[in-house]
Amino acid sequence: MTQEALRAAEVRKVYRGRMGPAIEALRGVSLSLRRGERVALLGRNGAGKTTFLRIASTLLIPTSGTIHVFGLDVVDEPERVRPLIAVVPQEGKPFFHLTPREQVYAYLRARGIPRDAARTRTEEALGKMGLEEVGDRLSVTLSGGQKQRAMVATVMATESPLMFLDEPTIGLDPFARRAVWNVLRDLTRKGSTVLLTTHYLDEAEALSERLYIVEEGRILFEGTAENAKRQIGGTLRVSIENGGHQRDLFESFGHTVEEGDVLHVITGPERIHEIMDLALRNRLSATVGPVTLEEAFLTIVGRSIDAE
Amino acid sequence: MAFGLRWSGSGVFLATEIRVQLHEWLAIVTGTLTPGALIVFVAILAADLLPITLIGALVYSMFLIGQRVLNEAAYIRIDHKLNELYHASPLSPEGYFVGIAGGMLIAYLPPSLVVLGILELIHPLGPIAVLSLAVCLLAVWAVSSTIGYVVSTLFKDMKTIWPYSALLTNLFGILPPVFYPLGRVPIEWRSLVLVVPTSAAAAIVNAAAGLESIAPGEAVTAAIALAVEAAVLFGFGIFWARRTARER
Numbered sequence: 040m041t042q043e044a045l046r047a048a049e050v051r052k053v054y055r056g057r058m059g060p061a062i063e064a065l066r067g068v069s070l071s072l073r074r075g076e077r078v079a080l081l082g083r084n085g086a087g088k089t090t091f092l093r094i095a096s097t098l099l100i101p102t103s104g105t106i107h108v109f110g111l112d113v114v115d116e117p118e119r120v121r122p123l124i125a126v127v128p129q130e131g132k133p134f135f136h137l138t139p140r141e142q143v144y145a146y147l148r149a150r151g152i153p154r155d156a157a158r159t160r161t162e163e164a165l166g167k168m169g170l171e172e173v174g175d176r177l178s179v180t181l182s183g184g185q186k187q188r189a190m191v192a193t194v195m196a197t198e199s200p201l202m203f204l205d206e207p208t209i210g211l212d213p214f215a216r217r218a219v220w221n222v223l224r225d226l227t228r229k230g231s232t233v234l235l236t237t238h239y240l241d242e243a244e245a246l247s248e249r250l251y252i253v254e255e256g257r258i259l260f261e262g263t264a265e266n267a268k269r270q271i272g273g274t275l276r277v278s279i280e281n282g283g284h285q286r287d288l289f290e291s292f293g294h295t296v297e298e299g300d301v302l303h304v305i306t307g308p309e310r311i312h313e314i315m316d317l318a319l320r321n322r323l324s325a326t327v328g329p330v331t332l333e334e335a336f337l338t339i340v341g342r343s344i345d346a347e
Numbered sequence: 348m349a350f351g352l353r354w355s356g357s358g359v360f361l362a363t364e365i366r367v368q369l370h371e372w373l374a375i376v377t378g379t380l381t382p383g384a385l386i387v388f389v390a391i392l393a394a395d396l397l398p399i400t401l402i403g404a405l406v407y408s409m410f411l412i413g414q415r416v417l418n419e420a421a422y423i424r425i426d427h428k429l430n431e432l433y434h435a436s437p438l439s440p441e442g443y444f445v446g447i448a449g450g451m452l453i454a455y456l457p458p459s460l461v462v463l464g465i466l467e468l469i470h471p472l473g474p475i476a477v478l479s480l481a482v483c484l485l486a487v488w489a490v491s492s493t494i495g496y497v498v499s500t501l502f503k504d505m506k507t508i509w510p511y512s513a514l515l516t517n518l519f520g521i522l523p524p525v526f527y528p529l530g531r532v533p534i535e536w537r538s539l540v541l542v543v544p545t546s547a548a549a550a551i552v553n554a555a556a557g558l559e560s561i562a563p564g565e566a567v568t569a570a571i572a573l574a575v576e577a578a579v580l581f582g583f584g585i586f587w588a589r590r591t592a593r594e595r
Contacts, residue, residue: 093431093594096431096435097435097593098431098434098435098592098594099593099594099595100593100594100595117593118353118439121434121435121437122436122437124435124436125432125435125436126431126432126435127432128428128429128431128432129428130428131427131428131429132426132427132428132429133427133429134363134367134423134427134429135427136366136367136368136370136371137363137366137367137370141363141366145359145360145363146432146433146436148356148359149356149359149360149363149433149436149438150356150438151355151437177370190432193432194432197436203435
C-alpha cells in the first residue's frame with residue numbers, strides 16, 4: 040500500500056436537481072492525507088465538506104476528478120476500498136432497539152472481525168467512550184450525547200486504516216468531546232488515518248495536525264492551525280470595547296472585525312503598545328489575547344465572501 | 348461468487364435485524380391484526396371459506412413483510428443514516444438488502460406459524476400443498492421485499508413513504524383474490540389477477556390444497572408468472588441495492 044492514505048485530484052460534484060437548478064457542491068477539490076495523519080476539513084454549512092467525505096467513502100459518485108484511498112480508486116474499486124475505511128455519518132444514530140454493546144459488536148462482526156476480537160474491541164470502545172454503564176440499555180433510552188458516543192464507538196472499534204468522521208462530536212459535552220479526541224489520537228498513533236469535519240474550531244486546532252478550509256466547494260487554505268492564524272496578518276487580537284464607531288482609528292494597525300460593540304484588531308506584538316496607547320487616549324477599554332483559529336477561519340472565509 | 352455476488356457479513360447483519368425487530372415485539376403482534384380480523388369476520392359470516400381465508404392470511408402476511416422491509420430500510424436510511432455506516436464497509440449492498448429482507452422474514456414469521464397451525468387443524472394440508480405453500484410464500488416474500496426495498500430508496504422523508512406502504516398493501520393484499528376465492532372474480536379479469544403475485548400464490552396453494560379448482564392453463568399461468576416475477580424482481584433488487592449504495 041502507498042504511503043498516502045488519500046489523494047483527491049480536482050474533484051467536482053454537481054447535483055442536478057429534478058426541480059431546481061444544478062448545484063455545484065465541489066469545484067475542483069484536491070487534497071491529500073498521509074498515513075497516520077489527523078486532518079480536519081473546515082467550512083461553513085453547505086461548503087462541500089460532507090459531499091467530499093461521502094465521495095471519498097464510496098457513498099457518492101463525483102461528477103469528475105479522482106480520489107484514491109491507499110492507491111485504490113474509490114469510483115472504480117469501491118469493493119476494495121470499503122474494507123479499509125469506516126464512516127461516522129453526519130447526524131447518524133445507532134439502532135434504537137439495540138444496546139450500544141450489541142450495536143458495536145454486531146457492526147464489527149458484519150465487517151468480518153472474528154468473535155473474540157470483536158468482543159474485546161467492543162468492550163474497549165465502550166470503555167473509552169464512557170459507555171460501560173449504559174452498554175446494556177437500549178439506545179432509544181440514551182441521551183443524545185450517549186447515542187452519538189455509541190456511533191463514534193461503533194466506528195472507532197473497527198480500527199480501520201482510514202476513518203471519516205462527519206461532525207463526530209456534535210452534541211457532546213466537553214468531557215465526552217475530549218474522550219473522542221483521545222481515542223482519535225490513540226487510533227492515529229496505532230497507524231489509522233483520520234479525516235474529520237467539525238464546526239468546533241477549538242477541536243480542529245486541538246486535534247488535527249493539518250486542516251483544509253473549504254468554501255463554496257473550493258479549498259481556500261491548507262496547512263496547520265498556526266499557519267492559518269499567521270495568514271491573517273498577526274498573532275495577537277486586541278479587543279476594544281465600543282470601538283466599532285471608531286474603526287477608522289484602528290484600521291491601520293491590521294485586520295479589523297466588528298462583533299457587536301467590540302472591535303477586534305488583529306495585529307503583531309510590535310504594535311501592541313501603540314494600539315493600547317491609542318485606545319487609552321480615546322478612553323476605550325481594550326484587552327489583548329492570542330488570535331484563535333476561529334478568527335483565522337472567519338477572516339479567510341470572509342475574504343473569500345468579500346471577493347465573490 | 349456467482350454473478351460477482353458477495354454475501355460475507357450478510358448473515359450477521361440479518362441476525363442484527365432480527366434482534367432489532369424482536370425488541371419491537373408489539374409490532375410483530377400487531378401485524379396479525381388485519382388478517383386476524385378478516386379471519387374472525389369470515390369465521391362468523393362464511394365459515395366454509397375459512398381455510399381459503401387462512402391461506403390468504405399467510406400470503407397477505409408474507410406480502411406485508413415487504414412493507415416492513417420498506418419501512419425498515421427507509422427508517423434506517425433516512426432517520427438513522429445507518430445505511431452509510433454499512434455501505435462504507437465490507438458488507439456488500441446485496442448482503443445489506445438480503446439482510447434486511449431476511450431479518451424481516453424470520454422476525455415476522457411466528458404469527459404466520461400460528462395461522463398455519465390453525466389451518467392444519469381446520470384443513471390439514473397434504474405434502475404437495477405444503478410444498479406449494481412454502482414455495483409460493485417464499486416467492487411472495489422475494490417480490491414484496493424487492494418492491495419494499497426499491498420504494499424505500501426513492502424518497503427522502505418518511506412521511507412521503509407511509510402512503511405508499513398502505514397503497515401497496517391494499518393493492519396487492521386486499522384487492523385481488525387473496526382472502527377470497529378466485530372463482531368470485533369475473534372471468535374477464537382472471538388472467539390479470541393470475542399474474543398478480545399475491546393472488547397467483549393464493550390460487551396455486553388453494554388448488555394444491557383442494558380448496559378450489561382452477562384450469563390447468565390457469566395454474567400454469569399463475570406458476571410461471573409468480574416464478575418469473577420472483578426471480579426477476581429479486582435479481583433487480585440486488586441490482587438496485589448495488590446501484591443505490593452509491594448516490595449519483
